[in-house]
Amino acid sequence: MAIAAKDVMNLRKATGLGMMECKAALEETDGDMGKAKDLLRQRGLAKMDGRADREALEGRVIAAVSADKTKAVIVEINSETDFTANNEAFTAMAKKVVQLALEQPVGAVTKTDAMQAAVDEVRLTTKENIQFRRGQVVGGAGSIVGSYVHFTGKTGSLVALTGSGVTDELLSDLCMHIVAASPAPLAVKDQDIDANLVAKEREIAKAQALDSGKPANIAEKIVDGKMRKFFEDHVLPKQLFVKDDKKRIQDVLPKGVTIADFARYVIGG
Numbered sequence: 001m002a003i004a005a006k007d008v009m010n011l012r013k014a015t016g017l018g019m020m021e022c023k024a025a026l027e028e029t030d031g032d033m034g035k036a037k038d039l040l041r042q043r044g045l046a047k048m049d050g051r052a053d054r055e056a057l058e059g060r061v062i063a064a065v066s067a068d069k070t071k072a073v074i075v076e077i078n079s080e081t082d083f084t085a086n087n088e089a090f091t092a093m094a095k096k097v098v099q100l101a102l103e104q105p106v107g108a109v110t111k112t113d114a115m116q117a118a119v120d121e122v123r124l125t126t127k128e129n130i131q132f133r134r135g136q137v138v139g140g141a142g143s144i145v146g147s148y149v150h151f152t153g154k155t156g157s158l159v160a161l162t163g164s165g166v167t168d169e170l171l172s173d174l175c176m177h178i179v180a181a182s183p184a185p186l187a188v189k190d191q192d193i194d195a196n197l198v199a200k201e202r203e204i205a206k207a208q209a210l211d212s213g214k215p216a217n218i219a220e221k222i223v224d225g226k227m228r229k230f231f232e233d234h235v236l237p238k239q240l241f242v243k244d245d246k247k248r249i250q251d252v253l254p255k256g257v258t259i260a261d262f263a264r265y266v267i268g269g
Contacts, residue, residue: 061156063147072145075135109135138261146171163257185236
């Protein structure tokens, strides 16, 4: 059957695909716009699945906070190029995905069919390997949360506090600290740092002390000192505040306010 040019154009606008692809799809489906869209989607996704091994090292970090500021989410979505990560369609898709993620409970975000469908739309139009990589929700009842994403979209953070007297300025300062701190914070408490990492650091510190010729009893004291420094460097409340390195994060928290949780994302990190 003859396919009207306006139908081809309408299908192009709806899918973002080429004129010849759209015309062929309409011919195969006898001009049925809905079936043509489905056909193009199936074929396009099949092609993209065959390219899933292409490296997706760029992308965006995006965050969202609930209206009552008790819950926040951060997600990372990867693309092959920075150009795609910064285009309007990708940004709109990322905002949709993060809002869907905000509906989930505290913890790691589970990718849903709705999230994948949003990602797939951009995969089809850009022909890039775009992937939802990860997401995390923090907060919950009794929490006050904040978020920050650097203007580049390459890194961002969340923080969840409990207690009264929490200001927007404090939330902002903590989130920016989490992004800027070097070394990056790993946990809120000593015991929350991966036990294998702690054991490895202790082993290295002990080997260094013994190699220097120190007696075993002195070596143990040196190890204890190095481990205290390790925890000061990597446990968020113990870190030196990036805005005032004469204070630690725990010193800038109002009385009765504690850090319940945080998240820090860097593209590819």
